[in-house]
Amino acid sequence: MKATAIAHPNIALVKYWGKRNIEYNLPAAGSVSLTLGGLETRTTVSFDGGIDADVVELNDNLVDQGPKYDRVAHFLDLVRNRAGIREHARVVSHNDFPTGAGLASSASGFAALAVAATHAAGLDLSDSELSALARRGSGSAARSIFGGFAEMRAGTREDGQDAYAEPICGADHWDLRCVIAVTAHGEKDISSTEGMTRTHQTSPYYDQWVDSVSLDVEWARAAIEQRDFDELARIAEASCLRMHASAMAAEPGIIYWNGTTVDLIHRVRKARKEGLPVFFTIDAGPQVKVFCPAESQTDCELLLRDTDGVRDVLVTHPGEGARLIEETD
């Protein structure tokens, strides 16, 4: 069977930074995100008894070895085990946005792969099961199974079956924009897994960071439900800066930002002081994601485009969850 799925990346408003178990990829704390419509991964999977290894094509390039290939093949093993099949798979995946550049392509990538591969394998999983499965590929992918705003639950079980995301409010709940300032092209130097592990092992701030998250999750949920922009701005910027502070305090310190990233932080805060409703968040890379209400999109875009060092600006909006778009025998 052959199946094609679409998924969007998501951006965390309350960050995930740290694992309680590496093998099952279990987060140390919860997180809260918005799924980003306007950026898309489209993935087709077919299991084929006639091939003797998985074949992976990403953005028209064959990936036949190395960590990227291993990550996909390992994920396909999980699907095969669950479905009780042995056939290898052909995976063809396309992103319509830059891959591996801090735009959460692993979130949309593994969410799309989870939906396409399980359908192609004949499995019929619930959204929670799909989310827990997507988590095995990438922690943030668990959240892209859902549209709109989602909360990732850290769970308490050792097997991770209760570590999945749940919807908070759908994409039509709040017409926000997330405007992305691309400040550098190319893949990041320190992967999020490496960054998390080093922070966990060496940062004196790691435990305090993890302890701070559950209250932020609770507050962010309430702010989203009440569409309270100022409160969400407060929580999201604090969560982002605390995550980066914990990483910077590791040894050697992890600095994902460049000069333009820092300029943008100041410019966003200054614009907010002057009356433009905007706030920033930053993941494991130098890009800055700026939230604003839909009616402030043009002003927000201008603010970012007008900043020296910004190479590109992408506008996203609340998007739908991962979904199957085609299935054939």
Ligand code: PMV
């Ligand atoms: O999904 P991962 O393992 O790439 O980790 C994502 C980490 C951050 O993007 C920095 C934060 C988050 O919650 O998405």
